[in-house]
Amino acid sequence: xxIGILTGGGDCPGLNAVIRAVVRKGVEQHGxxxxxxxxxxxxxxxxxxxxxxxxxxxxxxxxxxTVLGTSRTNPFALEGGAERxxxxxxxxxxxxxxPIGGEDTLGVAARLxxxxxxxxxxxxxxxxxxxxxxxxxxFDTAVGVAMEAxxxxxxxxxxxxxxxxxxxxGRHAGWIALHAGMAGGATVVLLPERPFDLDAVVAHCLxxxxxxxxxxxxxxxxxxxxxxxxxxxxxxxxxxxxxxxGGIGAALAQVIEERTGREARAVVLGHVQxxxxxxxxxxVLATRFGLAAVDAVHxxxxxxxxxxxxxxIVRVPIAEATARLKLVPLERYAEAxxxxx
Numbered sequence: 001x002x003i004g005i006l007t008g009g010g011d012c013p014g015l016n017a018v019i020r021a022v023v024r025k026g027v028e029q030h031g032x033x034x035x036x037x038x039x040x041x042x043x044x045x046x047x048x049x050x051x052x053x054x055x056x057x058x059x060x061x062x063x064x065x066t067v068l069g070t071s072r073t074n075p076f077a078l079e080g081g082a083e084r085x086x087x088x089x090x091x092x093x094x095x096x097x098x099p100i101g102g103e104d105t106l107g108v109a110a111r112l113x114x115x116x117x118x119x120x121x122x123x124x125x126x127x128x129x130x131x132x133x134x135x136x137x138x139f140d141t142a143v144g145v146a147m148e149a150x151x152x153x154x155x156x157x158x159x160x161x162x163x164x165x166x167x168x169x170g171r172h173a174g175w176i177a178l179h180a181g182m183a184g185g186a187t188v189v190l191l192p193e194r195p196f197d198l199d200a201v202v203a204h205c206l207x208x209x210x211x212x213x214x215x216x217x218x219x220x221x222x223x224x225x226x227x228x229x230x231x232x233x234x235x236x237x238x239x240x241x242x243x244x245x246g247g248i249g250a251a252l253a254q255v256i257e258e259r260t261g262r263e264a265r266a267v268v269l270g271h272v273q274x275x276x277x278x279x280x281x282x283x284v285l286a287t288r289f290g291l292a293a294v295d296a297v298h299x300x301x302x303x304x305x306x307x308x309x310x311x312x313i314v315r316v317p318i319a320e321a322t323a324r325l326k327l328v329p330l331e332r333y334a335e336a337x338x339x340x341x
Contacts, residue, residue, distance in 0.1 A: 001026075002033045003297060004094040005052070007066040008040035008073075008105030012124050013278030014137035014286035016060035016067055018100050021290025023057045030298060035092065040101070041108060042073040045081060047088045061283055064276045075108060082115070089117060096297040100124050102136075103322045106305060110318040113303035120296040121305035121318050122289045126274045129173035132321035133307035137286040142169065142273040143179045149269055150184030150216055157214035163205055163256050163264035167249030169273055170220030174328050176273065181218035182336050188215070189336045190252075192222035193328045201252075202259045204341040209262060217256075219249055288313050 005022055007015050019036065026032035034052040037043035050056075050068070060067065075081035089097065096118040099109045102125035113119040123130045128139040146168050157164045166186075168176045174191025181189035187208045190196045201217070208215040249266035257264035278286065285308060292306040292313040304315040 006037040008101035012138035013141040014282040017286035018290040020057040039069040128175040132316040146180035190219040190223040195226040
């Protein structure tokens with residue numbers, strides 16, 4: 001069987017582990033031929049491929065990023081894009097396609113599945129915001145990176161008696177901020193799901209200073225105050241129509257400095273969170289996803305995504321997984337609030 005594989009959207013620790021698992025199981029157990037498409041859906045549009053065999057995937061397990069490259073190309077945003085994708089798959093004799101990505105990449109996959117292409121998706125997002133799976137690989141690594149940064153910032157904040165605002169990724173879902181903030185002992189955690197009261201945030205900072213320690217605030221890039229101020233974006237959008245965010249950390253630090261009379265600094269972790277080597281959890285989860293994707297392909301499944309439910313890998317409809325984002329429940333936020341201040 002000839003299987004195509006691609007990685008779309010943002011890079012993520014664990015992508016190479018999925019590629020490795022698909023190739024190892026497909027080639028060695030089923031005699032498959034695996035072709036990797038370069039740079040996500042752009043490679044499918046242009047027919048740019050690389051053959052993948054055991055030698056090609058050797059050493060990939062601990063390697064971050066994606067050896068196939070990635071992009072945010074949306075075939076359905078281009079005139080004739082969907083037809084070009086189907087023509088490429090037919091010309092190359094691709095019998096099944098394994099796209100690895102988040103809601104946008106898998107959203108394209110779902111539409112191709114509806115058009116008759118055999119598609120088995122693998123969920124990927126450090127934000128952990130895909131419905132249908134308990135966890136996505138990359139999330140654990142991102143939380144670990146953010147937690148280590150918070151641990152280090154506690155000491156410099158206390159040494160200089162200043163507030164430190166740590167801005168992490170999370171456009172609509174605050175899973176990274178929640179987990180990293182709780183694990184790192186943050187003074188306050190601010191999420192997109194819960195507009196925050198700026199007065200309350202300042203009060204928490206003042207209380208922390210009164211205790212003899214300095215505040216650490218962890219804020220998702222998509223967090224916003226209840227009064228609507230401080231929301232920042234570049235004004236530009238990507239191929240899927242998402243506005244590029246950034247700057248909430250700096251804006252919040254400025255207000256806190258003005259209102260507490262103490263120095264405040266913002267630290268934007270940005271792409272550091274999704275770069276570098278994957279954690280052991282992400283390596284294992286990504287590997288299990290890749291193995292399960294090959295099983296699904298050979299079972300004739302299509303329009304499905306492999307997912308983690310408890311400790312089991314299951315299959316769920318891609319349409320279900322991309323219908324809505326998995327947001328942080330308010331009861332989970334209430335757990336973190338116990339430790340504010």
